[in-house]
Amino acid sequence: MRAVTMSSLSSSSLCKKKSLSSSSDCDNSDQLRRGPWTLEEDNLLIHYIACHGEGRWNLLAKRAGLRRTGKSCRLRWLNYLKPDVKRGNLSPQEQLLILDLHSKWGNRWSKIAQHLPGRTDNEIKNYWRTRVQKQARHLKVDANSTAFQDIIKRFWIPRLLQKIEGSTTSSSSSSSSTILSENPTVVAHQPVNYAAQNFQYPIPPPPPQEVPGNHQGRHDHNSDSENGSNPCISSTESINISQISQVSEYPASLFHGMGSFPKDSYYVDNMEAMSLASLSVPAGVVQNLGESNWGGYDFGDMWSMDELMAI
DNA sequence: AATACACCCAACCGCACGCCC
């Protein structure tokens, strides 16, 4: 748990953050504490909330004996300590939902987070900034531009769909029945004709090499194993499917991460439709993306998105 | 092995809004 790591920090390090602009913060023990939370503080907060509940954060901070602002307590609780906070990498389903909802609502992180149970607005915001915006920087486009939106829709989302499909086909036979029976929110769905829904994200060619389950270069100290979840399927298990189908244009069954997948019905194999001339992408990016075929684009770069996205 | 660089994300900030007195 990261809190343990943080709590191992020396108290002096707690004073190093820029936010500790007032040097007296550390000189006067009566002043409010800032910086990383210690294990003791976490325990105080958890115990107090367990006994008295949330709310009235300033009062809570005082009564719990925490020398923290109410704001800080609230943030710590909501983003880290709350029992239903989900940790670990975002699943492809969750990433897909984020991309989709962000295209609808923009930087309304809390609103987006409402549709990803267990995920906080902070986490989603961080995901967007570190993964999505990074990819935009690589392509030298503005992450909020229509050009990048196009790239997301035509490259990134299909890649996610492919990942989801991969996980569903590999897990459907063995685990779907288990998951379905275990999760009341995952109900039986009628097969959906995705083509009829004008679902036309093309699936790009497969990456040159794939190392299943090891796309992340760095060690994830919030690994899924830590909370006992399967990185492929469980992160969205608790998502209310009907809710998702209301907010997302994607078929609800995608968010099961399992179940039978009408592979060819949603996949429109239409490379002509991918004519880059139809993209509202700047010339420089178009050059990157290639003019005549998928290979024209540096898919080495694009597939490195797997690492960026940790899918 | 040492150093530099890049990345991630917890925690901060300022601001806005709603409610109550």
Added chain:
DNA sequence: GGGGCGTGCGGTTGGGTGTAT
């Protein structure tokens, strides 16, 4: 109306850590 308080949101920062040189 307006001041105070609590809460929520989006943007930003910087320490810790992984990776490259």
